[in-house]
Amino acid sequence: MNLANKLTIFRIFLVPVFMIFLLNKIPYSVSIAAGIFIIAAITDSLDGYVARKRNEVTNFGKFMDPLADKLLVSSALISLVQMGKISAWIVVIIIAREFTISILRAVAAAEGIVIAASWWGKAKTITQIIAIIAILLNNFPFRYINFPFDMIMMWISVLLTVISGVHYIIINKHVFKG
Known part of the structure; x- marks a missing residue:
């Protein structure tokens, strides 16, 4: 197993560790979780x-790397909903886009097409x-100047989530024409 794949497996291993710290009410647990997320x-x-x-x-890396990313981001977003830090509709949009593009990539791969x-x-x-880290850190240091950097970044990420999803679908619509 090469170093890149070991890093991917390490990231997957970090997801439950991140969750344990994030959702426990022990001193500094959210800060530790933020460090693990970083x-x-x-x-x-x-x-x-590295790869x-x-x-x-x-092929392992091509499959597992995006999966590891989705596990990390989805677990963080779902936990932030549970903690009352973000609205569920934001997470639904982000996860729906991830499912949609993953399905698009799977259909393309079945036809021998790679979607970069x-x-x-x-x-x-x-x-x-960036948005998740800012929210995990309670908008530090921007909270001291009353600037909602965390929520601005979340809004930008939602906007880019929609734009990127539409972009992938438009430029790869030929995948569905079979």
């Missing part, structure tokens, strides 16, 4: 970089991660 988010960038740099892109990540998809992921 480490997991860094491994997301790192595993792809490309070492020319070790594998677009700039919109990457921007969506980055803004989601």
Whole structure:
């Protein structure tokens, strides 16, 4: 097993650890959870970089890396709803887009077509991660100047989620014409 795949598996392992800290009411548990989330988010960038740099892109990585990302982000968003930090409709939009694009990719893959990540998809992921971190950290340090950075980033991530989803569907509509 190569290093990139080990990083992906490590990220999947971090998801339940993240959840344990996030949903427990022990001192500093949410801060620890935020740190774990940040480490997991860094491994997301790192595993792809390592795989490309070492020319070790594998089918396992192509499948598991996006799955690990979806597990991490979805678990964080669902937990934030449970904690009363964000509205459920936001999470429904984000997860619906993820299901839709995953299905699109699966249908394309069955036809031998690879749907590469677009700039919109990457921007969506980055803004989601920033928004989640800001919410986990209770909008630190922006809360001190009464600036809702966390919610602004969440709104931007929702907007980019919709735009990227529509973009993927439009540029890959030929996949559904069979």
